[in-house]
Amino acid sequence: MEDFWLDACVAAWRNETHPVERYLAAGGNAMRRMRDSEVATLNAKYDVEFFSPGLDLVNIALQQDSQDVLLLLLPKDAIQPQPTVTVLQMPRVPRGLRHAQGKEDVRQLWLEACLACMNSDLMPIQKYVRGGGSVSRRLLASEAKELNRNFPNCFNEGETLANLALKWDNEAVLSLVLANVSEGSDKKDSDVNSRAQEEKTQNDHKGEGRDLRQTQEECEQAGIPYIAADYNYRDNRSDAVGNHQLRRLWLQACLAAYDNTTNPITAYLEAGGERSRSLTNQDIEYLQMSGCLRVGETLVDIALRRDSSQALACVLGETFVPQKKICSRDSNYSDQLRSQPRADLDSLWLDACTGAVLGEKDKIIAYVKNGGELGRRLKAEEATLVNEEGNIVACSGSVRARETLVDIALKYQRSDIIKLLCSDVVPDCARKRLPCHQFVMEASAISKEINANLELSVGSGLTKDMPFFQLNFAIPRELQTLPHDVRTRALNEIIDCEARETLEDENEPVINWCPALLPQHKLHPLYNGGMGDCLLHSASLVLAGIEDRNMAWRASLVRVMKTFDLYSRWREFRAREAALLGYHAEDWQWKKEWSELVRIAGSPKMSLEQTHVWALAHLLRRPIIVYGIQNIRNHRNEILGHAGHQGIYIPFLLDKSECCTDPLALAYVRGHYLGLVGEEKDPLTPTTILLPITMHNGQRLPVQYLYDVERGSEASIIREWLRCRAVNGVACVEQSYNPRASRPEACQALMRRYVEDVHQRMTNPRDEEEGVGADTIVEATL
Structure with missing residues (x-):
């Protein structure tokens, strides 16, 4: 039977039916999944990397488009190709001039609302709903394909706004979507679904006589898998999420089960992940937790072994119901x-x-x-x-x-x-209105200028033609003139409130712990909704107040890693870390790890790490200071390991005269990078913010990627690259903010529009509060 099974897997890969029929006739289970040993055997025998643990015959046939095998395994009505649904394109116009007039305008608002789910931007969703849009509308294949042109593999056919909000863990967006669920929505939803069904039926009649190959090509162009037309089947197989994305969610869920957190597990299960999925050698090697996780463990196994009660309840929540009388009113x-x-x-x-x-x-x-x-x-x-x-x-x-x-x-x-x-x-703390989200035209102008500077940065010195690399974004002075409650509400729109609480934790504070520096030198973590691109988004935000939405920074980061000789310092630094942990790596292993870091740097939505922070310092030609927690702890406050992200990253491979002495400040918390900014003192004069380079326990922040011979001289290196100052015995470095008038015109325009908008919104009743009923939760709370 084992030989029949392996032959059937190869046959499904090659679209050969006879071995599959023989395996099924012998009593084989069509839903059997491949084991690690079987994967290694087949990949080695045929010199491929196609087979992976957990695949069954249907998975293999779906990935290889093996039509004959699918006809054998699946019911005929489950593999009929769906015709393409043609959606007319419309020219883009500025967002402020769009109105919900006609189907095309609603479609445009619909696409913007889908993008808003990624950015936690509530305004486009409100515009879409007020324009007559249905919250239960689903993405068509052509719409998902259009959105994926700028954000690859982020959108899938059939997703709703609620699906997208759950995927990116945006609770504010999800609350707003659910707020529009009403008794009349069922009729609206049925109308939308009936129109979609009519379109499909018309296309079915038109395409009855079409050539099979032509139908397949049209389905591929529309983004619809030709062999996966049954939507229930596709949902059960998690094809809508994508194998790569689902594996990333799976790995994050494993770490969450280990640390007793729940959000990554919820995201994995909502994406269609299987609770019974088990860890493989590749998973553990990728997570670099060989001493903590074990091959074959499931989420339940990890949570039980670690006594992670919250994670266990999250995993078993939808399948486990306690027996009655275990816990009753009399218990x-x-x-x-x-x-x-x-x-x-x-x-x-x-x-x-x-x-x-x-x-x-x-x-x-x-x-x-x-x-x-x-x-x-x-x-x-x-x-x-x-x-x-x-x-x-x-x-x-x-x-x-x-x-x-x-x-x-x-x-x-x-x-x-x-x-x-x-x-x-x-709630105000859930509203996120970054200036770059509200004023797209000004943000786009800044982005073009920065991209031009990025092209010049690699291989040339810092000149007056690259003013954007010498900027620092600051919270405008005008916000301080507002009443205290209004100012707090405005700040909550642009900062990450939950991250601020973690960073200012009284037991282990990371920022704003020195009373001598408050309130003049207080740091605020800017909100950053980027998944996988948080490092580049945060750097762009603290630089000029915008996000890196066109992924231009990644290409420049790869050029830096290939142009400058970062490898030698990196290898010595990593070898020293490895020696402290008690292991040794060969030269080919270091080169393989470096190649993987370079590949990740150029892959959108792939999470970056501290090596990329160091490369980013060379790209921007200025030091970067990262503040983060010292130790990783579990829910019982036990130390699991040392967090090595915090420290000072200096562009050692550049001439100091070609670099800016004003550092960028970032924070690393919950596996996420955030930009740290200060408040503007006076728009007409330069502002100086002091950044401490010591931690709350008195230890100095480490200087990353030093040669062994440079260790012990960190203080002189810091004085050489940065402007140092001591305040009440606390070592600090200076960070300067240019006067507003000396900044590029595009930056001035963005700040001007943002300040005007804040004053207008905060001094007038908000549109969202109009029409609230007498029995709503808001009035009940008041």
């Missing part, structure tokens, strides 16, 4: 729950969940009025209690662990509860 847990200081609120929370099941709004309002959090999630024991109170049978339709009130209301189709929970008002 010890119930008594303990109601005897705690917050017993009243916990009781109201359970009543609110029951109210969401039964459609009783008064219980939810009572919970919120007493200070309850809408984002609270059910524990496994609480889910059992709610199921018993609501007389719910423990089955697939019951309330489950980790569900929120919105999840419960959606499950039981309580449209009135959904409308109550998801009003049009989004």
